[in-house]
Amino acid sequence: APQIAQSHLLSLKDYSSSEILDLLSLAAELKKPENKHLPLLQGKVLGMIFEKSSTRTRVSFEAGMLQLGGHAMYLSTRDIQMGRGETIADTAQVLSGYLDGIMIRTFHQATVEELALHSSVPVINGLTDDFHPCQVLADLLTIQEHFGTFAGKKMAYIGDANNMSNSLMIGAAKVGMDITIACPAKYAPKPEMMELAKSIAVHTGANIHVTADPVEAVSGCDVIYTDVWASMGQEAEALERMEHFKGFQVNEGLVQHAHPNYIFMHCLPAHREEEVTTGILEGPNSVVFQEAENRLHAQKALLVALMGNKS
Numbered sequence: 001a002p003q004i005a006q007s008h009l010l011s012l013k014d015y016s017s018s019e020i021l022d023l024l025s026l027a028a029e030l031k032k033p034e035n036k037h038l039p040l041l042q043g044k045v046l047g048m049i050f051e052k053s054s055t056r057t058r059v060s061f062e063a064g065m066l067q068l069g070g071h072a073m074y075l076s077t078r079d080i081q082m083g084r085g086e087t088i089a090d091t092a093q094v095l096s097g098y099l100d101g102i103m104i105r106t107f108h109q110a111t112v113e114e115l116a117l118h119s120s121v122p123v124i125n126g127l128t129d130d131f132h133p134c135q136v137l138a139d140l141l142t143i144q145e146h147f148g149t150f151a152g153k154k155m156a157y158i159g160d161a162n163n164m165s166n167s168l169m170i171g172a173a174k175v176g177m178d179i180t181i182a183c184p185a186k187y188a189p190k191p192e193m194m195e196l197a198k199s200i201a202v203h204t205g206a207n208i209h210v211t212a213d214p215v216e217a218v219s220g221c222d223v224i225y226t227d228v229w230a231s232m233g234q235e236a237e238a239l240e241r242m243e244h245f246k247g248f249q250v251n252e253g254l255v256q257h258a259h260p261n262y263i264f265m266h267c268l269p270a271h272r273e274e275e276v277t278t279g280i281l282e283g284p285n286s287v288v289f290q291e292a293e294n295r296l297h298a299q300k301a302l303l304v305a306l307m308g309n310k311s
């Protein structure tokens, strides 16, 4: 298993470039059909705390744990005492006595950090308002499978500067891939996120840009990525956001400006005819379902690295 210095995965910023590349190599190994059921986590139990909805994250972690010989437990905050005010610190200490790892999907990044602080078992960020590192591991695996390299590749992220674009900027910076975010000025990446990504990029030479012009971002790019305009928790802003993001749809006109062999990516779920047209989502350049499947393989590698017997 890859040697990971960190005990948790709170954000990919804490992982070195070589740790990320090692995780991707292990993911590729575990993806081989003959390795599907390697019992690397025999008898280990992962608890999964969800404060937001999920299809891919829940099912891929649960299936992945089973395939590795372990078990995963779905813990909705609607059911557990945390949802009724039991502290994160107490929850962390109690769960650490039963489990070998905890995955959490929640709103504030600080909640994940608090959980990790008080937990004696690995904590995995399964999405917060700020980051979605597990998705980006799967995305990097997909890009690597498709192009065989990150060197010289350019990603254009079109739309809302959110948890996905934050994590993609960090991921791209770590592997040395250029990334341009095209978004309305009102929804641009926070200055601290730009600083973080740029501070990582100086080590790999990746270029990180923000523009309000989607055509400029897409010009000659290899990867076009988009995500919903209103994330979980922003439902009340959905209509207002739809107005602001009107010019930021990934559609047949926009993709004309990309490299002819570009791939289209989306973490899913997608809102068809909003951030992307059905034609592009289902078109020949789309890799969204390969990308979704790769959640399973990338997370199995992560689980083995964090929860496996260190040797």
Ligand code: CP
Pocket (backbone or CB within 6 Å): 053, 054, 055, 056, 057, 058, 127, 135, 267, 268, 269
């Ligand atoms: N991409 C992703 O995290 O999907 P879910 O919300 O379905 O888990």
Ligand code: NVA
Pocket (backbone or CB within 6 Å): 127, 162, 163, 164, 227, 228, 230, 231, 232, 267, 268, 269
């Ligand atoms: N930005 C989206 C990603 C969903 C996987 C959200 O946070 O709702």
